[in-house]
Amino acid sequence: MVEDRRLAVLRAIVEDYVATEEPVGSKALVERHSLGVSPATVRNDMAALEDEGFIHQPHTSAGRVPTDKGYRLFVDRLTGVKPMSVAERRAITTLLDGAVDLDDVVRRSVRLLSQLTRQVAIVQYPTLSRSTVRHVEFVSLTPTRVMLILILSTGRVEQRLVELGAEVTDEQLADLRARVNQAAAGERIADATQALGRLPDEVAPETAAITRDVVTSLADAMSDHRNDERVAVGGAANLARFGDNFDTAVRPLLEALEEHVVLLKLLGEATTGDSVTVRIGHEGPYSELSSTSVVATGYGPADQAFATLGVVGPTRMDYPGSMAAVRAVARYVSRILDEGHQ
Amino acid sequence: MVEDRRLAVLRAIVEDYVATEEPVGSKALVERHSLGVSPATVRNDMAALEDEGFIHQPHTSAGRVPTDKGYRLFVDRLTGVKPMSVAERRAITTLLDGAVDLDDVVRRSVRLLSQLTRQVAIVQYPTLSRSTVRHVEFVSLTPTRVMLILILSTGRVEQRLVELGAEVTDEQLADLRARVNQAAAGERIADATQALGRLPDEVAPETAAITRDVVTSLADAMSDHRNDERVAVGGAANLARFGDNFDTAVRPLLEALEEHVVLLKLLGEATTGDSVTVRIGHEGPYSELSSTSVVATGYGPADQAFATLGVVGPTRMDYPGSMAAVRAVARYVSRILDEGHQ
DNA sequence: CTTGGCACTCACGCTCAGCGAGTGCCAGTC
């Protein structure tokens, strides 16, 4: 009973603080929420909550502010994921349906997410490792130069220019194209690399060298994990609304946004499986970012999450709303990747 | 004589103000620069410069600050382009030489430019319009679905999935591939589009419909100017050093960085030909950005500039250094594009 | 034209008092 009310008080404090950005006092609380008790009672509850470390007083004679621990409890037990409005759902579908390729999907997602949450959005490009090879194309530029085009199931295209040690005829190239595709098409990256590795031994001796060049280059393209480290960032302008503490909050975050590796760590650590995960303030790996929270989730076809997206904002953020937006966008993007490129 | 000294005073004011970020007074000036005259004389010069609108006093009893007009004079007549150090040149070459494709070139350039100038760097992706078609590839996915891959001279690859109204055989496809490439390869976008437009009338009647589908899709891909509107931005963390006036300077710029269209306008208006152009404060098209300057230049193979890059920073920035960095990076990127993809 | 001198201005930083939101505690009530 009493315990329940205390939690209600905590929830009210979090909600009010997020809304007003100012320490919230007992009187304001009972006015804005119908708690059914007097300010004095709320004060008692607040004292208890403070003892337990859920809230904190910036100074005597000020209202209370949630601590990271308080936010944690709020996120874990006091709130569900806020349902998205119809308008928001429609915005998601219409915007994302218009995407023409993988890059476009990522760019649109980032934009969408930052607009929905009014926070900084981060979307990791889908990693290559779990995708499969759809097709390999050969374009002969000169007799000794071939451009390889590797098309993956995610819609990603890698290209490599190969300098061959010897001239190659169109027939040899056509043969090679057929063999390579037979070996690799439909296979996962790892399997395709293996299968391709056996090719040079299977072809006619005079084309073995050329085949080896091509296979090497393809293996390189497939193992190219540059994309793993690529992320798109959007909504940095929302940092402007951080208001105070430019130096302690905005600057470090701005710096982090430049370092994609840092972002990936931030997203990665926050993500387990495909459920929405929240990392609050000091819970994260970077002490400079102790006043920012991360709301992230994995996404990808079916239940094999193979990339991560999320938002970064002040600990004082709208968790239910952000979680809802992150989840909704992740789901929709997953579906698009699923449909477009199975 | 006197006129010369006045300009020397202006130059000294600009340099000191850029270095210290504080209004500079007459006494400090004669101490830091060997002007060979007394503070009183400098004061007279300052009064004259103020009358002419080159400098400005924030308030009585404060030092002087250059006006936009003052910076303009400084840039136009009082400074050359600072030569790059050997270390800087080496940094440019080694970093950019490691780039593997067009995207990578752009990303590296942005990073490089922001590090060299400690400002926000902006690099526009090379536009399609002046590039030529290198090759068109066809990949049959199902009997009625073909993926088109358009490879341009800039190294850019566009892909399009085409749903055909009817089934197509491999022979038809091979024939189409040959015809399309013969018509388009080596041609500029505009010419290629025209040549392709005539194709449906030249092929066998039964493949005319399919040809039309393909040609339409290719024309779409070629006229797709999405890339024209793409820019890469880097070094936003440098905004942190803007110091004061977060709301008046940083916030609007942060917002502008999100709007790539705005950035393009910013860069575009600042650029004529392939010489480095400087746009100072209010000279730009956006009044919100009246305390930021743009240093930009066109770049591209030979003398046909076909994209723009530059930096954006506070009007109080190191113009000679920025101009040097922008010019050096632009030249080097142009050379890379030239070599890699003629 | 330059210079030293001098009176003047005014932003900045400091202190200090008054205000008021908010608290903790206590005695009384249900």
Added chain:
DNA sequence: GACTGGCACTCGCTGAGCGTGAGTGCCAAG
């Protein structure tokens, strides 16, 4: 035992007042 009204107390915020000093403009002399 839990809740409530009352009350004294705390302390950050605000604004006024004041001294300081950097920097100026002007003037008379070199």
